[in-house]
Amino acid sequence: MKKNYLFLFLFLLFASLSTFSQPKAKEVVSYRVNLDELKMTVYEKDSTANALVLYEYGNSYVDQRDYDLTTEKKFKVKLLNREGFDNATITIHLYNNDRSSEKIEAITATTYSLVDGNVETTKLTKENIFKERYNENYTLVKFTLPNIKEGSVITYSYKLISPFMYKYHGWEFQGQIPKLYSEYNTSIPANWTYNIKLVGGKKLATNTSDIKKNCLSVSGGGHADCAISKYVMKDIPAFIEEDYMTSESNYLSRIDYELMTFKGFDGSIHNYTKTWETVDKELRTDPNIGKQLNKSVPIEDLLTTNITDEQDELKKANAIYKYVQEEYTWNEEYKIFKDVSVKNLIKNKSGNISSINILLHNLLKSCKINVKPILLSTRENGLPTKIFPVISDFNYLIVQATINDKTYLLDATDKFLSFGQIPFKCLNQYGRLLDLKNGSKWIDIKPEKSSAVQYKATLNLNENGNITGKVTSKRTNYHALKCKKAYKSKENYLKTLEDNNPNIEITNHNVTRNESHPDFLENYDIKYPYDNTGGNIYLSPFFIKLFKENPFKLQERTYPIDFGYINTYYYILRLNFGKEYSILEKPKDLNIALPNNTGQFIFSCAVNNNSMNILMRINIKEALYPSEYYPYLKAFFNKIIDSQNNSLIVLQKNK
Incomplete structure (x- = not known):
């Protein structure tokens, strides 16, 4: 028998002391009821x-x-x-x-x-x-x-x-x-x-x-x-x-x-347990995998000469990816080992996960680009076992392209994805890279770049006592992907934006979209209310909350914290209050780090003449944290939430 393998699971203990006499369940190891x-x-x-x-x-x-x-x-x-x-x-x-x-x-x-x-x-x-x-x-x-x-x-x-x-x-x-x-x-x-x-x-x-x-x-x-x-x-x-x-x-x-x-x-x-060498041989002749991967495609009928004649390999791969992404629609079926047909996909313009991504693989391969398929299991499907091959553990297929010694993970089933980006559901630690000739191997599945959220705001206290200003925001990678999908319905997107920020009045909302750029950019004007008591102005610097609440609430968590990707958040505010006011109170600076420098929270407030500059930066430097980091992450986010909710600026009118 091989060594047992131990994986982390959740262990929670809620200690609740009763204030009154309470019958207790005795540890009676018996089926009999007492x-x-x-x-x-x-x-x-x-x-x-x-x-x-x-x-x-x-x-x-x-x-x-x-x-x-x-x-x-x-x-x-x-x-x-x-x-x-x-x-x-x-x-x-x-x-x-x-x-x-x-x-x-x-x-x-x-x-x-x-x-x-x-x-x-x-x-x-x-x-x-x-x-x-x-x-x-x-x-x-x-x-x-x-x-x-x-x-x-x-x-x-x-x-x-x-x-x-x-x-x-x-x-x-x-x-x-x-x-x-x-x-x-x-x-x-x-x-x-x-x-x-x-x-x-x-x-x-x-x-x-x-x-x-x-x-x-x-x-x-x-x-x-x-x-x-x-x-x-x-x-x-x-x-x-x-x-x-x-x-x-x-x-x-x-x-x-x-x-x-x-x-x-x-x-x-x-023998019931197969080796990956045996599985590779079987997949090589499998009608849904090996035979489809080796199927020739009529590139002259599918791709324009502008694409096939392109000399820059990366530009050519991008163009082929965009062609498959735009021309073929995922039918919402996974079936990565069943009903896979490149021929039927080309005919019907719709197909399952494997059909679309194998067509992408074959087109890239026909244009002399180094590609290989990857089998993986989605986050909801669980981790595939590494002990021995269990093909039923996998439910998704993507493509790896190697161009100029750099690898790109590709999935053409989602029209909002950028070249080199795969769906969040596929960020499940590792997958199996198939090389049906030389043997498959395990590879890590994780984004190379971090995903960022950035807000920049300039607020002005005018002569009428109103605070108005402009907000620009930028989201990259997976944060941008969420917004792109949400913005498909502009009306609902704007309503959600207003609902999430009930204390501000939003006007002149605008989204800048650049098809060649994966970021999501937006800007809008705001009017920001404040409390005026005894001639002083009281306002929170966070009219936008990066986090509504602490996502970590358990007393103890013994399974990993899996963000999927590295996260960065910026909040930059410049408040111009003019010569009529001066700062009576400002928030305290903070600088907090997670163990082993795996995360950082910086909050700083600086006054310069007639303006105040506030910076909040949050770096979550790991996509996956072991459970031992849970109490530190929980305390880390408590500080973030506390800073957002309880920071206060007090302006005093000059005499």
């Missing part, structure tokens, strides 16, 4: 929890009679309030293929409630268990616990019978509600070798393994030993999503199994 559990009204470690798993148990083993994989499961759940009632509806997925299917047996479920001091029990009847076909590979079994009330404890159990030993049942220790105790037991005959992967950052309270001799035997005298394992986690927090994260599947605490080899009693060995 009176303390029924009296429990709140989970002290997470007072926001609507439900709590008190106990869950799983046991997977190979049945000696028919050699099916059998998994017994038991669950005990406390419903703390009505918002937790969804946890009383249970859905179980049964897998099937053309030859076999999983089965479920021995479903039992009971609701326990305290009614007038007495324990009331209600059992689930067979008539309230339903089956429905979900798709060609899954059937759903559903049931809802009967007669639930606030404070009820529900128990349910069942047995899964699976003929698919290659799909050994994994176990999810963490979910959407907290858990007190979760236990999983496994028995794996030596015939089957799995890669066992522990995902998530929380440690196991119990992790034991032993060997049971002759646990499995077959006719003819064959027998095998079994690896017996027990895994336990305790006090598992609910997984809570927060900004700047990728798919929760990267962090949820669980155990996954991937079958590597099967050894028959006759000495035969079947």
